[in-house]
Amino acid sequence: MARKKKRPRPIPEIEIIETLQPAPSDLDFGTAEKPKLWYLVWTTPRGEAKAADGLAEAGCQVFWPHFERVIRRKNKPEIKNLISTFPRYLFASGLPRLAQRLTVVGPDGKTGITIDGRPIEDIREIDGIVAVVRNSQGWCSVPRAIIEMVAAYQGTVAHPVPPAVPVRRLDAEPGDRVVVIDGPFASFQATVADVLGLEVVRVLVDLFGRQTPVDLDPRQIEVRERAKGVDDRFAA
Template identity: 25%
Template structure:
């Protein structure tokens, strides 16, 4: 799976969203031309008797944002749904006459380190999603091959599998979703 490519020309920060406003914040940031990345995980859940794949945020209320400059960062902070940026304290030495003390400065991320983080997450999502492994025997639950036995040949991106279904005594490769198979 090709993971997201982090643009090293952008300045990367961590934004926290307001409770229950994550999607609205993502839409507002994208409308402001801010590059966003929110790591997500997949899980198979049962809803109303059907198995479906649910993608949820891996880090709750956290979004990685890429901006061009300080003005673009101010625009991102003001977006609806964005609570604040992750900051760290530094000593204020801006002008004479100010009261000495620490001020909060947004924590800037290293683009190369963030790219390594994204790559590790992408590899981890494919290696062992929901406990299904290559070579494992499964039964097809839905579609034209329902109730046929199969063997997992490959785990593909976007929660897909390639399985070998036994048709007329010969294995035939078929691509399907993870929710369409049941482990034995």
């Protein structure tokens, strides 16, 4: 007796809605005489929200660029997640002053600070924080223009994430000079450091006085200058 063929399962109807969350309306940069410095905080994987809450509890002003992703499936509960625009990074101002290494102290340089009533001695004791981006001189302050550019991308009200630029073939190779054509770093010059499969290109962008690695979608960059020897290889 012939077996009945199983009917293929219908493809679930999925709707994904991504909405950029607005930047704080009260970003404080201080005055020309007394500028207020902003820093780039590196967090644990998916720890941006915890880090933002902890820094706010410590009296810092926080700017966490992110968007809300809503996934709707037929006959299934709705799923909501907050996704970082820059995974594992956020901006913070008014950080406790650096004493020794990563140790933090209050404004008077002596007393400590507390989180939920618990005194902390190391910035990494704030849940979700790995470190503050730094160089040999200490924590790197982020130029105001960069923060304002990211804030403009996030907008002043919640709005849909801009659609990706049209798909096109990309022949980027490590060493190529490129320009970012989409996203918060649009118009920035960069150098390709690595091509990670088909969906991620790691580039080095000149930020904070040094080359900072940033992972981008290949559709977000445009090759302007080939690395030495690359043109010959593609011509072969």
